[in-house]
Amino acid sequence: MNINSAFNQLFTQDFDEETDDLIQLVTAEEEEEDEEIEFPVELSVLPIRNTVLFPGVVIPITVGRKKSIKLVKQSYNEGSRLIGVIAQKDNQAEDPDTSEVYKVGTVAKIIKVLVLPDGNTTIIIQGKKRFKVSAFVRDEPYMVAQVKYLEEKFPTRQTKEVTALVQSLKEAAAKILRLNPEIPQEAQQALDNIDSPSFLTHFLSSNINVEVKDKQRLLEINNGKERAKLLLEYMLKDIQLLEIRHEIHSKVHSDIDQQQRDYFLRQQMKVLQDELGDGGTDQEVEKMRLRGEKKKWPKPVAEHFNKELEKLLRMNPAAAEYPLTFNYAEFLLDLPWQDYTEDNFDLKHAQRILDRDHYGLDKVKDRIIEYLAVLKLKNNMKGPILCLYGPPGVGKTSLGRSVASALNRKYARMSLGGVSDEAEIRGHRKTYIGAMPGKIIQNIKKAKSANPVFILDEIDKVRSDFRGDPSSALLEVLDPEQNSAFLDNYLEVDYDLSNVLFIATANSLDTIHPALRDRMEIIDISGYTLEEKVEIAKRHLIPKQRKEHGLTGKDISFDKKAVIRVVEDYTRESGVRNLERKLATVIRNVAKSVAMEEDYSKKITEAEVRRILGAPVFDKENYQDNNTPGVVTGLAWTQVGGEILFIESSLSRGKGKLTLSGQLGDVMKESAMTALSYLKSKAEQLGIHYKVFENYDLHVHVPAGAVPKDGPSAGITMLTAIASVYTQRKVKAKVAMTGEITLRGKVMPVGGIKEKILAARRAGITEIILCQKNRKDIEEIDARYVKGLKVHFVDTVSEVLDLALLKTKVEEPLALVSD
Incomplete structure (x- = not known):
């Protein structure tokens, strides 16, 4: 029971006048009357849930269990009307046995029994004296226990410590009342009328906002001062929680007030700016219109863009659609429509770039040069889409990067591995929450060029599921006859992809959609020979790994036989990825020696390879x-x-x-x-x-x-x-x-x-x-x-x-x- 509900029970329950007269605070005279009551050795025990009864406190309890109703009726009809009230340990237990109740409780006097219209019985009880169960005599038809009564050890003389404790408890209770406006003000008057320190601790313990087990702990303490100290600790914790809650409420109200204030200020500004002839919130829209007039884009796109701006002007800035439309118009502006980079069709320069970046692959490089030569003569991109096909690690993706460098074009790359949503290619419709353009258009925007070299990586690993078939969406992208009018669902207007140089890569042809494969020219890139791998290691892999590990040519060099040993004994692949990893392992070992200032061999020989990499992984025998x-x-x-x-x-x-x-x-x-x-x-x-x-x-x-x-x-x-x-x-x-x-x-x-x-x-x-x-x-x-x-x-x-x-x-x- 929290303090709010407890105080409401004490001051706002709708009982009749006779009952209201009965619910009152215990005075000193009543405590003296308690001493005249003859408390029996055996008590009928009433288990209660969710609360603990303290001496002197009057509380109403609704009784619903058959055992409890029988106990109340029998006790009420007796002259003393005394029962033992004990809290049960498990609130969910419907019929608790003797092991499921606490051993310390309070003797209560039944003041009034009210039978409500719904059939439930409510009793009003007043706590009298604490007791401890010595033994349970029986469990049926209700619990009966032999009890030992506990005396209150509270100093009768008002010492400075007792006075300070009482004052602290009253101040803490007053602060709780101030922080919780739902508690009626009469509660403060009730606190002011309490003179007995012992009853004050019982009254506040009954109403403090803590769990039942903590209230039971307060009830079981015999020393009044110790109980008062623990009670004060609980109340201070409650005050802290109330203060945090009050602070959160204040911030929330402050934020709401600030939003309302900002809204009214914006409305007033709009009226003033309209009177002065200024654009107000339309300034951003006007800036976009000026940018649109300077933009190089097709006439249909310009008309569509202007319609979107007109829609923005008619729309309330506070409307949910406003930021979506604003972002869409901004995306149209940022997209490169007719922004082309100038091609460098110096084919000898292109040949040098390809030879510099890739050793071997002569037929592949010759085919790329032929492709570029046709582009130079035709001056348009309506040619076959190249698909570099081969095992992993043979340089398919890096060949595309080299083509971009040779042509002096921007480079864009999209990994298709595992893509199963058609919206990844075509985009989402604007009406959807979180709508975005497809990856094709997004990468074109990032490249800031309408004619980049666009690598479609791992095209053989596209998947299809209930969200559509991305392979079918790629048919339009890679068809030279169709991609001049590619329609992205988010963009809503055609985008010309005919100037984009698409290069696809694949490890397997079997999993590529047949219609998609028909639109591409397959260029086979097979694995490398031993001699090619050795040259690739010397020209590319070793310098790259040496640089990445912070070393120079003076720190480490490789003997040719050592490279051959790495290729033959530690790798078995078509590409060179695993070869690069093994070389990196050797170079890391040297880097460690350099960093620790150890002696090491700067020339890597076959013996050094064996020492660093261990026994050969592959045995030719x-x-x-x-x-x-x-x-x-x-x-x-x-x-x-x-x-x-x-x-x-x-x-x-x-x-x-x-x-x-x-x-x-x-x-x-x-x-x-x-x-x-x-x-x-x-x-x-x-x-x-x-x-x-x-x-x-x-x-x-x-x-x-x-x-x-x-x-x-x-x-x-x-x-x-x-x-x-x-x-x-x-x-x-x-x-x-x-x-x-x-x-x-x-x-x-x-x-x-x-x-x-x-x-x-x-x-x-x-x-x-x-x-x-x-x-x-x-x-x-x-x-x-x-x-x-x-x-x-x-x-x-x-x-x-x-x-x-x-x-x-x-x-x-x-x-x-x-x-």
Whole structure:
């Protein structure tokens, strides 16, 4: 019970006149009368919720429990009308037992019983004396307890300390009354009429704004002075909370008053400025109109902009739509409509920029120069959209930055990875809360140019969901026939994107929308050779990392063999990102030595690389072991470049069961079944006894079993592995192959040839078997990539087996099965 509700109970309850006469403060004479009351040893106990009864205090209580009603009626009909009142520990307990009530309570006298119209019973009780439960006698039909009465230890003589405590309590109570205007003023008169220090503490304890457990703590204190000190502590805390609350209310009222004052002042200013002929709040709109007159933009856009300004003039500045319309008009002004940078079509300069920023990639750079040459001759951007396609870390995004630098154009970039909301491309309609233009228009605004080089990064990672299909929105952006009138939902007017040089990047073509892919010219950027990686490290990566780590060329240099060791033993990738990380690790180690003034080797050698980076991560020996029949090296393409993989097969006594393992996809499983069916049909030609298929189980496994694998390019690899184990002929060392097979024994072409060639070179492969139709892919590859490789082109499976399998069998040939 807080002080507000308590005081209201004492002074504003709507009882009849007889009851009002009964509710009064206990005087000293009444305390003397209490001494004449004979308090029984056993008391009927009434548990109450949310409050604690103190001696001398009169409070009304609504009784609803059946046990409580029975106790009240029986006690009221008796002569003494005395009951024991104890607070219960859990306010939610409907029928508390003896363990759920406190042990200290107050003897109360029932003054009045009121039966209300709703059926509830309200009793008015007056606290008389504190007691402590010695033991509970029974629990039914209501609690009865043996009690021991507690005497009040409050000095009867008014010492200075007691006087000061009483005065402090009264002052604190008066302050609470001032801070809480909801408490009636009669409460102050009641406090002034209290002379007994003991009753003052009981009265204030009953009404202080604290929890029941804290009030119970006050009731249980026998020493009056100690109770008064704790009570004063609670009241001071309550005063602090009331003061904070009062301060918050004052600030809120002050803010509201200030807003009203500002509104009236603005209205008066508007009237005065209208009388003087000044624009007032229209000044900002007029400034935008002047900017719009100087702006270079299409006539329809200018007309639309002026309509928005007229709408602003008619609108109340306090209206919710005003800031939205104002921001929209400002965005139209800030957008570059016909602000173009002058192109630098010096193609030799462009060639130098590309050669400076990127080593290798000759065909890619030649295609970009051709593209720029056509732009120079045509003088318009209506050409194919370039899409740089290749594994991560090969320099696709940085090529776009180099093109911007070569053309002297602004650079803009948008990452499409994970974009699934069409509004990211087309923008939101202005009517929506938090509406924004699409990322295309936002980046054009940031670039402050209508003809930047715009990189659409990771276009293969666009997703679609219930919010639309961003790929479909990009169709308009990347179509030279349509993007001259690109409509952003937020902009509401067409924007010309035909002068923007869009360059897309992708790691995979399979996930790109077919219609979107049709609008782009794919430029394949494959991985780098060992020699290219070494040059890239020397020219770009090492200087960059040296600078980022605060070192100079005098502090550290790399031996060429050390760089080769990092490339071969610690990286296995198409790009150079992981190579850069490994070089950074070496340079950080040197930077630590420089900072700690330790002795270190300024020349990084192979030994230093081994010391800093630890044992080699990749072992080339693992990629050259084909000494066991049934083990064949295949070539695979992944999104991060080419990889080599092993296909292992083994036979065991059984009934001709085929087992496939290694997380193979459906296509690879079908390739294995096709290969087995082909071998069964050609068993006699290959020297395989037909009974072997019935009496031996075949198990085909592709290592790295935790990695999912799928695709048709492992067809001839599967067939060679199975043929090797059935014929017990070993596979030629350092041979890898890739190609799809048919049931008739034909070899079909596959893709990703360049990545597979590079993977073979990294693994030390010397011979590769490909489909005859893949010859054109080899011819398009730079001669440096295939240097040192012997490539065999085949049309049939029999050619593959003739090239891959050795004539001699292992020392222990497969046991023949008798007829």
